[in-house]
Amino acid sequence: MIRVVLPAHLKNLARVSGEVTLDVEGPVTQRLVLDALEAQYPMLRGTIRDHHNGKRRAFVRFYACEEDLSHESPDEPLPDLVVAGKEPFLIVGAMAGG
Amino acid sequence: MSGVRVLIGTRKGAFIATADGTRKNWKISGPHFGGWEIYHVNGSPADPDRLYASQTSAWFGQVVQRSNDGGQTWEPVGNEFKYEGEVGDHLWYDGTPRPWEFKRIWHLEPSADDPDTVYAGAEDAAMFRTADGGKTWQELPALRTHESGPKWQPGAGGMCLHTIILDPVNRDRMFIAISAAGTFRTDDAGKTWQPINRGLRSAQIPDEDAEVGHCVHRIAQHPSRPETLFMQKHWDVMRTDDAGGSWREISGNLPTDFGFVIDVHAHEPETIYVVPIKSDSEHFPPDGKLRVYRSRTGGEEWEPLTKGLPQRHCYVNVLRDSMAVDSLDPCGIYFGTTGGQVYGSADGGDTWKAIARDLPAVLSVEVQALP
Numbered sequence: 001m002i003r004v005v006l007p008a009h010l011k012n013l014a015r016v017s018g019e020v021t022l023d024v025e026g027p028v029t030q031r032l033v034l035d036a037l038e039a040q041y042p043m044l045r046g047t048i049r050d051h052h053n054g055k056r057r058a059f060v061r062f063y064a065c066e067e068d069l070s071h072e073s074p075d076e077p078l079p080d081l082v083v084a085g086k087e088p089f090l091i092v093g094a095m096a097g098g
Numbered sequence: 099m100s101g102v103r104v105l106i107g108t109r110k111g112a113f114i115a116t117a118d119g120t121r122k123n124w125k126i127s128g129p130h131f132g133g134w135e136i137y138h139v140n141g142s143p144a145d146p147d148r149l150y151a152s153q154t155s156a157w158f159g160q161v162v163q164r165s166n167d168g169g170q171t172w173e174p175v176g177n178e179f180k181y182e183g184e185v186g187d188h189l190w191y192d193g194t195p196r197p198w199e200f201k202r203i204w205h206l207e208p209s210a211d212d213p214d215t216v217y218a219g220a221e222d223a224a225m226f227r228t229a230d231g232g233k234t235w236q237e238l239p240a241l242r243t244h245e246s247g248p249k250w251q252p253g254a255g256g257m258c259l260h261t262i263i264l265d266p267v268n269r270d271r272m273f274i275a276i277s278a279a280g281t282f283r284t285d286d287a288g289k290t291w292q293p294i295n296r297g298l299r300s301a302q303i304p305d306e307d308a309e310v311g312h313c314v315h316r317i318a319q320h321p322s323r324p325e326t327l328f329m330q331k332h333w334d335v336m337r338t339d340d341a342g343g344s345w346r347e348i349s350g351n352l353p354t355d356f357g358f359v360i361d362v363h364a365h366e367p368e369t370i371y372v373v374p375i376k377s378d379s380e381h382f383p384p385d386g387k388l389r390v391y392r393s394r395t396g397g398e399e400w401e402p403l404t405k406g407l408p409q410r411h412c413y414v415n416v417l418r419d420s421m422a423v424d425s426l427d428p429c430g431i432y433f434g435t436t437g438g439q440v441y442g443s444a445d446g447g448d449t450w451k452a453i454a455r456d457l458p459a460v461l462s463v464e465v466q467a468l469p
Contacts, residue, residue: 009133009158013174043174047158051178059157093157 002033002078003088010048010091014041019088028083030062031074048091063090102424103168103466104432105149106440107136110458112151114139114169116468121430121444124453130172131163138419138462139169140206142213146466150216150232152203160202162218164232175232179203179220182239188222189251198222198242205419205462207262219259223250223276225288238288241274246293246310253277253313253332260418261314266321273327273342278303278313281329283342294342298331315358316418320367328370328397330360330418335372337397348397353384359421363446364429368396371423371431371447373416382413390433392447406450407441414439419462426467434460 004020011017022036031054038045045051048060054074056062061070065079065087081087104115104124111129130136134153142148147168153161160179163172179200187195201221209215214231224242226235241259250257258277265271270287273294280295293310303311313332320326329336329345333356336345349355354374363369370393376384383389388407391400414437424430431447434440438457441450 007157009155012131013158013161043161046160046177050159052180057157057159 001085002028002036002082003085004033004037005088005090006044007091007093009093010044013043013047016041021085028078029075030069030072030078030089033078033089034074059094061092061094063092064088101468102426102430103141103146103468104422104440104442104453105139105141105169105462105464105466106434106454106457106460107139107151107419107462108434108438108458108460109135112136112139112153112169113454113457115440115453119426121424121426121442122451124442126454127169129458130169131161134161135202136461137202137204138206138464140208140464141466142208142216143210144208145213146468148208148213148231150206150208152206152218154202160200162203162206162232176228176234179218179224179226179235180237181224181242182237183243186243187248188257189249191252193251195248198224200224201256204258204260205262207264210264210266217262217264217272219262219274221256221258222252223257223259223279225259225262225274227288240289241282241284241291244282244291244293246279249310250276250279251311261317263317263319263327265319265324267324271324271341273317273319275314275317275329277315278332279310280312281314281317281327281342294338295345296343297338297345298336299334300332302332316360318360318362318370320362323367326367326396328360328362330357330372332356332378335360335397348393350393350398350400352391352400353389357416358418359416359433361421361423361431363431364423364425365427366394366429369394369446370397371421372400373421373433375415381415386411386413388412388414388435390431390443390447390450403443403447403450405448406443406452412437417461420460422463422465424465424467430465432463432465434463436460 002022101118106113111132113128137152139151149165151163190196205219207217218226225238261275263273282291390403414435421433431443436459440454
């Protein structure tokens with residue numbers, strides 16, 4: 001079970017509170033976690049990754065285990081602690097604006 | 099009519115104001131989608147309880163929301179807006195080519211007959227349509243791929259398709275306006291488009307009377323005179339009486355002919371309203387006085403409307419989608435400001451009252467007369 005923390009605006013959009021939990025088959029990568037997230041919450045499609053090229057939106061960041069994973073390949077395995085459900089995968093709106 | 103519903107889009111959410119037919123006491127709900135930019139909220143003429151909202155964010159992109167109960171509850175619908183075929187280039191601010199890139203929906207225009215059919219105006223300029231209540235959107239690509247497209251350039255607010263008028267008589271005819279390309283018309287439901295900018299003169303472009311390149315801020319039509327359109331251009335207030343075949347200036351005695359909004363009285367097709375703004379370098383009213391100007395003669399002769407509006411120290415702007423008229427009698431006029439005020443007049447503009455005073459900056463105002 002993968003734990004995912006959404007930013008406040010996306011929690012509201014998906015109508016969830018707290019963490020989201022996902023079952024991900026096979027190797028746990030950013031891409032597969034986001035695929036599972038969007039399958040469970042289709043209203044999030046296009047809000048984290050571009051609809052057409054699949055790239056992370058510019059002002060969205062991915063953190064886990066105190067590391068910034070935003071620039072990692074989406075097909076790299078996520079840290080073991082995330083895979084084990086001991087640490088969450090954090091989706092963060094970059095700090096900017098007012 | 100039992101009342102009116104004013105749909106307000108702001109920089110930080112949507113608000114809905116309702117009142118009975120006297121339009122004296124207002125109840126406001128919101129913010130809906132707090133913290134998100136709501137470029138536009140609009141209702142279906144065929145089903146007033148069917149609303150659509152364009153919800154956007156620099157972080158999380160575009161969302162479209164739909165309500166089936168007049169804005170009490172909402173559900174996100176489709177948000178995929180894909181340019182068809184070869185994307186191509188337009189001109190960037192510095193005159194270099196830049197590929198079309200979807201940024202947001204500025205305007206939603208539901209069809210007169212079908213609550214599930216809506217047209218959407220995008221930045222970068224393109225027109226989309228849904229026929230399934232917003233689940234899926236398809237581009238009408240002939241507009242973006244018009245031969246003049248590579249010459250279109252963004253205005254300061256972005257290269258946005260901000261106005262859509264669905265002709266009430268000829269159902270295959272539509273008018274749209276783009277900053278800063280100008281006004282276009284289709285007579286075959288979007289299969290082909292022609293620029294309709296003859297008569298416009300814009301000192302800000304190299305060729306003042308070019309076929310395209312004009313920064314049109316807003317156009318408006320009265321349903322009983324579908325060949326007549328009124329335009330607030332960047333500078334100049336204009337009208338056409340031949341569906342855009344030629345335009346003439348009607349700025350007349352306005353204190354300044356820069357501005358964004360323009361609208362037409364619901365029952366008097368020659369009565370029009372603008373809010374003059376001092377200049378494009380000072381986006382606030384002249385002399386710190388917020389004045390709506392009304393012409394009862396289809397332009398040229400204008401009178402200031404000031405009762406109930408601030409007449410000192412007022413330095414707000416009124417953005418292009420932020421004026422609307424209701425169909426009650428007397429006609430109600432509404433507009434919102436970048437200072438978060440929404441003003442309404444229940445007597446055709448003679449007197450004004452603030453419906454709301456301290457909202458986030460207002461991006462759009464629409465009004466529905468409720469059965």
